[in-house]
Amino acid sequence: MSEPDLPDPATEPNASTDVESVELDVFLEAIQRVYGYDFRNYARASLRRRLWRRVHGEGRHSLTGLLEAVLHDPQAMERLRVDLSVTVTSMFRDPQFFRALRELVVPHLATYPFVRIWVAGCASGEEVYSLAILLREEGLADRVRIYATDVSEQVLEQAREGRMPLDKMKAYSSNYLEGGGREGLSRYYTVDGRWARMDPTLRDGVMFARHNLATDGTFNEFHLVLCRNVMIYFDRTLQHRVHELFDVSLVDLGILALGARESLVGSPLESHFDVIDAESRLYRKVAG
Amino acid sequence: MSVVTRLVALGGSWGGITAMQTILRDLDLPDDAALVAVLHRQPIRSALADVLVRGSAYPVEEAEDKAPLRPGTVYIAPPDYHLLVEPAWLSLSTEEPVKYSRPSIDVMLESAAEAFAHRLVAVIVTGASDDGTAGARAVHRRGGTVIVQDPKSAEQAVMPRSVVEAGVADRIAPLHELAATIGLAVRSRPGPGHE
CATH class of the missing domain: 3.40.50.150 (Vaccinia Virus protein VP39)
Structure with missing residues (x-):
């Protein structure tokens, strides 16, 4: 499975990163307050990967875009929740x-x-x-x-x-x-x-x-x-x-x-x- | 010095162990730098860290979940886990393989690009798949430096050639010059106290 490229129009290397990190904080705060799902203490790097997968899955272009979708559409929130909660394992792993x-x-x-x-x-x-x-x-x-x-x-x-x-x-x-x-x-x-x-x-x-x-x-x-x-x-x-x-x-x-x-x-x-x-x-x- | 402010992230598959050994033998990092690596290999318990540490100037550890990044240390992804880089520590994941690979070079590089931006030097060595290309693009976008082993000097050219063809390689060097190229590139990134 290949990951779609993350759109990033900014030329200044850190500018977009900082905006995105604010978006991420806002995102996590908002779904906690609206839906009660608390992902604020999830490890950021893998959380970010999964969130961006949902950004593309919902046809959006940013975390703010995804937030708009999940705040106004409980179905979109449910798809996100499932995606964030699934862990992958195998029988007799290790x-x-x-x-x-x-x-x-x-x-x-x-x-x-x-x-x-x-x-x-x-x-x-x-x-x-x-x-x-x-x-x-x-x-x-x-x-x-x-x-x-x-x-x-x-x-x-x-x-x-x-x-x-x-x-x-x-x-x-x-x-x-x-x-x-x-x-x-x-x-x-x-x-x-x-x-x-x-x-x-x-x-x-x-x-x-x-x-x-x-x-x-x-x-x-x-x-x-x-x-x-x-x-x-x-x-x-x-x-x-x-x-x-x-x-x-x-x-x-x-x-x-x-x-x-x-x-x-x-x-x-x-x-x-x-x-x-x-x-x-x-x-x-x-x-x- | 206890904080890692500059990072080298290395990916390789077929022939990657030998290539990485060669690099570690000659590598000279500044005091605030660490190195993380993903080498594709069979998902079995192996003593890869023991193999790599021979002749290396730096200790080599198989990464533990949430291990704090320490300067002067080499971390390799454990078999059957993705390795993700956070600003101050490493994280593991058992999410689905990406491009049939777990650990995935793309996953490591994309997270490292996010965490270290222009303070990151990515290195792609010999390998038989195009894993690493999407990651190298992310590093490039975030202002990091991408170094590629010259496909002509690589045991398997597919992986380095794919990055070169993507147009995101900043330096291309034969294996025996990679360590010096990496050392220079890391030192050209802003160190501690610089923005």
Whole structure:
């Protein structure tokens, strides 16, 4: 997919940039006040990319043009909101993480009579199904409840459906095996045209629900929280808020899993966690 | 000196690792500069940073999300993530590949152009796709300098030639002269305390 060039008639290198940065501030402030959607603490560079995609998608030429569209047309706002909330993931992304989950985390979880897991920012469910498969193979599925949340109702609907593009299953299969899979991934889905339909019994212990990491509070106590490659779209301030949310949502010795290039370094909550495995970004909440 | 005021952003694919090694061996940056790089490669865990740091005068790190930009440091995009540049730190994204690439050189350059404008030097080396051309256009528009490896000296000419044909190359140099060309170009950009 090629990105259209950003129109920029200004010859003075910084002039247009400054105007645009004001437009961006105004834009974010306005949709927060009118619609209550708060993207002000999203990481600017990727936010800007997505906004410009909507500028072109709505046939506009500037952020101010897009703002006019979304303020007067709730449908345009909805298209923008969906575009801003969607995260992209894959099944068994980072196989070594899933191997570490099997080897380092499962034995700990197995000591609890009942286990609650929160997949925060589950998107279209790839990680939820990966986790459900892993827990079944490790004999834990019967006493685990997975709470899978996302800010977007649309992607939750996709996640509940459990439908993956068939052409991706080959890559997912090799991830699965590399991550310590004990069977073959094909055991867990049926082919339906161009789609792979995940075994519906994988959803038995899973609850999908809407939750906004930027504004909502905690809703249970968890033994494991997975939030991988979700906070990369947030700035430091919002990241720290979410770290606090996870801290209060975890039981003592509860485990937090972050994405392969995320960490708690520099977070005010850093001292609340021990590193279990630096490579796979697994943290344990310190007791007390 | 703790703030990066001038940035070099380098992109390459086929043959890019060797090219970047050659550049890092001879590169001499001012104290307020850092370098970020996207090299296309297979999305597997690799020790690319370990390979690149050999013979390099600067430490080489695989970028972490929200890592503060530190002067005198080389950052490479991790496999399977886009690398985006903010004025004071780096950000990662798992959005869809752009032109079949993640990391994408265009994504890095467009964000770097936005963050550093005329204080940016973009470098396009050997590669077999035209990723980087749209990014080089953005750098050019924002007043940055675009340096291209001479397609004749490139292992794969497609990527550098595409930038040259787009008409946005400010300098064209063979591989063994790239480090010196980059050093001069960075020093010609306004440094700390200059507008």
